[in-house]
Amino acid sequence: MLKIYEDGVPVYPLNVRAPDWYIEHKYEGDDILKFEIPDTHEAYKHLAEEVRITDGANRYAVKKIDEHGGYVNVECALDLDDWRASFWRSFRTTNSTLQQVFDKIKPSGWVLTGAEGITQRATIEASEGKGLENVTAESVLSKAAEVYEVVFNFDVPGKEVKVIDPAKYVPSGDYVTDELNLKSVGFVGNSSDFATRLYAYGKKDSDGNPVTISSVNGGKEYIDNHQYSDRIVSVGWSDERYTVPANLLSAAKKRLDELSYPVRSYECDVRNFDENMYMYEVVTLIDRKRKTRVEHRVIAFKEYPEAHYNDTITLSAVPPKIESSMKSIRAEINEKVSVAQQVSSDAVLEAISVVTGKNGGHVKIDMVDGNPEVLRVQHSDGTETVMGKNGVSRGGIPYQYGLTLNGTVDIDIETGRGVVQLPSLFSDMDIDILLGVQSIESVGESDVVQSIENSWEYDQEENTLTVISDCKMYNIIESAPTTAKSIKISYFITGR
Incomplete structure (x- = not known):
């Protein structure tokens, strides 16, 4: 049952019909709670933006309320305000484990579980040598997901962040077909980023020459993957994080494995949903129309906790790129940067007003042959401080x-x-x-x-x-x- 919080305690029961509320479990871990109630509902008066709600397992904050036609549609996001409290004008770590990064940014009381298997060391930065700018702990954590190629699931009441490494999920042996355990299948296909050959480059040296994979790839700076097509479709990829050719080659193979197969996703209404079908699970989907059997990953799960017969999962041959989850965070960062830029602009305008005499006196620069040669500070008392090639003087008297x-x-x-x-x-x-x-x-x-x-x-x-x-x-x-x-x-x- 859903409940509404008051003063940090779940107090008001929110009785919603079983088929009218569900949770969207997403690949990146940012789950969403949605429900619909009539506008005459007894608990509606307690609902407003940022009100906290629990489903008994997690805590959410109301983000959208849409009232029309006598009904109210409410959308709630995970309550991650703890992760938005701390702010860094610049954040950068080098040669750090995921646990070390987490320990630097975690809010009080939060713990990380499942990170013991993530042993790689990496650098968190915006670009070579430059830290992330104007970021919260939440945005740093999302950047860490991209760098360490993991996803995070949040247990808000328990203050726990769970690390999920999707690459460790191997095919389960389960099959999904439209005649066996699916009520309907919706298909979406996209090959706009399709490629079969990838040229990979890493960090550049002082002469501008990047690390290549040729030394560990038979002299070739590219790799091929023709799992879907024999055509040669080339694409280039550069990532300055890689300094070791073998590591660059491993990452390039993983990247091309995604690019060399069209992005296909199936939304499935699961009739006999069981414990083997859960987020990140890899199953074999049999597409009778196209006569194919391809391994797909569960990348989304719409769960109706009190009406599981309505549960749906989304399967995709290519999981979402972690980078895509950074878009909204970058938008948040850009907004903060614009505020910082406004502050800088205000400072420039203030400096201009001082130079032009806002506080009395003004500054003048003497030009010689088009170059600034002498700086004169003309004071409101009529005296003048002059700085030139002969030194500094005031009122004609040298300092x-x-x-x-x-x-x-x-x-x-x-x-x-x-x-x-x-x-x-x-x-x-x-x-x-x-x-x-x-x-x-x-x-x-x-x-x-x-x-x-x-x-x-x-x-x-x-x-x-x-x-x-x-x-x-x-x-x-x-x-x-x-x-x-x-x-x-x-x-x-x-x-x-």
Whole structure:
């Protein structure tokens, strides 16, 4: 039975007719709960977007409500808000196992099961040497699915992520035919990406030459697969993650095995559904019309928990590419990037307004032979600071830097401040100060620096420099803000 949550507890029973609700189990693990009720239903008043619902096994969040003709259609997605709480402006891991990646991004209390068989080490990045930008833990996990060629199933109440390696599912020996155990078969065929020859290339060296498979493939940079057609249809493929020819060849064979057979899928109403027919299972489908028998994988399962006679499965000779599941996540990332770009644009506009005199005075650049040669800062008091090949001057008087002082100061973690007593010689001088981060010591290994902003105050009467450091730390295991153990800031002072 479905129930609606209130204050984190499933309280209101949601009585729905057995044939009117079902769960769509999808290949990538992002299950969807759908149901239909009349608009006079007693529980309808408790339904709204983001309300939580349970089917007794998992927890979902209402995403769509469509009311028309006296009935309400409701669509719910898995409640994965835990995985959308943490955010990284840039995320990259190198030579890491799947478990190690998971441990860096997991929300508090979540565990990963089934990863012991995934021993390969890989790099999570957007492109060579560049991390994923503006991502949540959910989007990093989806990228990991693509890189490690696995899928994830979620047990939300139990805070468990289950690793599924579809490649480990071998043919079960079960047969599916339209005369034996199917009520109907809907067929969809697509060969738009069809190919029988694949040229494969890996990471490029400093001269731009990519890794090839020729050294482990009889001198050929391509492989063939004619399981469906004898025609030669070539396609190229490049993936900078591969640096070892043997690994590149193995991946190329897997990729061409998918490309060399038309994408065919069958939606089947299963009459005698049994425990042998479940997600990712490989069965042999006999197509009497085309007189073929081809191994197909269960890539979707529409389950009616209280009316299994309506269950349907979707079979496909070519499983969905994990990359396709990244599209919606990339859209989410692009939206966040656009926000970041807007912030950058605002900063540029603010800089322009300052340069053109918003706060008094303005900046002018003298051009000589088409090149900028002299920078003039014309102050609101009528004086001018000039920076050119002869140095820097203000009001026609050259700046003379007679004293310099450098060192480090420890920041008090409680106040975010550190004080430096300057030598008395600085008391009658104009000073300039440059600050830098000498070191930041974290409390635990899971603490990372989110941001640090440093500023300073100079008390000429007391001749003291106060360094102010605003350092934000974050614990990636607990998904919570934390503080640094110690902060040391470097300073460089010049006086004239």
